[in-house]
Amino acid sequence: MKDARAVGVVANPASARDIRRLVAHGSSVTAHQKLNQLRRLMVGLGRTGVQQVLVMGDRSGIAIGLVEASGRPSGAGWPSVEIIDEDLTNTAADTVNATRRMVAAGVGVIVVLGGDGTHRLVADECGLTPIVAISTGTNNAFPIPLEPTVAGMAAGLVAGGRLDVERVARPAKMLEVRCPGSGRSERALVDVAILNTERIGSGAVWEPGTVEELFLCFAPPDGIGLSAIGGHLQPVDRHEPVGLAIRLAATGPPPSGAPTQRVAAPIGPGLIAEVDVASWSKLAVDQPVTAATTSGTVAIDGERMFRFDSELTVTLRADGPLVIDVAEAMEFAARSGLLTGPVAT
């Protein structure tokens, strides 16, 4: 049983602080800006009847700042704020833990502020609890920039049952990558990239010459990041039941194929790369494909994650997290007059 009046909030303190500010023109989103976004979110949630917010704890002062702000006069009308701060590690594990606890507490919606990586961690744990995906940063394909005040209103209307989740939320696709040799398995919300580098280093992927193969959940031509490469070969939207598999003609050793097409792709903020493609094909849902590459490093949603030296399979799945489309939700709210009414006399 969901508690319609409670909403979970995950705001990644570490987003928009990585090497992309040096190797590309990534902008910085400060902890104070993130807190400010949460304040705006609280107004939207409070105004639509949400009583309680469970917020992920962090060591960047965001959650504590929110509790403190909720006690000020400007916090009147906000939901009460409770921090989930057991076993904080200051790593991605905090997102996983907090999401689990939110689901266990039965929140109606989880609002996520972060990048592709943050959303992926939430997606792995949120089950059937719908999410609102807000991008904080400039290099994200899955979450989009949204005004938190409005996103909060949409989340509140869904959590309170005034908007039907079936109408305004749809499941995202995910890619499952498995390495039977090592037993490792991960899921991606946007892309799985197979790199010919041995290094994990700072995590971020910004050198297209290191990418051998690319698997995409969706490929928007107006997107940013590795998925933009696919967007210009074969646009695929978020809800079509297909994905893309691309072999790049990387500079590296075989299995790189001979290039057949060159794509000018915006693979990072202020970073447009000429990428040579050897071949590409569509991926069907639930049909595993085997990667041509048998050793290297796997990057999930733009982050180098693990090395492998045996066969890898990648499968497109249609059962990712339920994502609330805020534009659709607000349009439905408007048509249903949920936020309008007669003037009290």
Add this chain to the structure above:
Amino acid sequence: MTELNQLDLYKEMVRIRQFEARVLNEYHADKSPAWDIGAGLIPGEMHLSAGQEPAAVGVCAHLKKGDAITAPHRPHHFALSHGVDMNAMMAEIYGRTTGLCKGKGGHMHLFDPENHFSCSGIIAQGYPVACGHAMAFKRKGTDHVAVAVAGEGAANQGAFHESLNLAALWNLPVVFVIEDNDWAISVPRSASTANTSNADRAAGYGMPGVRVENNDVEAVFEAAGAAIDRARAGEGPSLLEIHTVRLWGHFEGDAQAYRGAELETLDERDPIPAYAAAIGLSDDQVAAIKAEADSEVDAAVRFALDSPVPTADDALLHVFA
């Protein structure tokens, strides 16, 4: 960017650690009580950097002869990685005439003009000095960079902010490195600082700011390489905050009662065994690398002990008045 060589990174971290472990032993060998800092062959305060090696090694891997570093009161790891002579460093620590400052400076005042290395016990004072180096490099038309290093506590000093402002205004080839080890003596960051990351402060001055988590030497290497390349190319200053760990006391003799339960977790957070495991070194390789470092350190200690102690007359040399 310099090619990453995992074995070199590891060896350099071990070299620093063995140097400091030896200084730790020698320092305490003739001090009783431990905080009687005037006693013994190594006089004065001693701030060791064990745990913070990834910061120095990851950054210095990209520096070349003629690049400058200004370090704070905890300088050994950056000095060694930047190529300061180990013998002359050890002699300075022992207060001998063959030391970098002829034995008058001690461990917080290691000046090596040839390598453009300096440090100071006055926290954050290295920031303006690095801007000076950087301005000189720029005016001379070289592609050298200056690296300013200090702790997260020092980043609350005015000199830090003044330096970021000027470096941004004049587009200087300087990289500001903050080693965030969670503590400024006994003060946790949360009790002193309104910003939780100095990457955020960099944004306020219009320069890129990056925070490297997990004390990971390869992540530091990549971020530092990108920052240093930018500076060399004339793209201006940037800031790198490295979350690291201070495995030992603020200074030697610090009982660290303020750290509570954190003390029990420190061994697990030691970056050196973790990196040996990550790059798959065998026990034999680890032992051999350590032995090689120890023999260099032994020689440095011998050099220092064989060197003359300054005489009373030396006190009048190399002074202004």
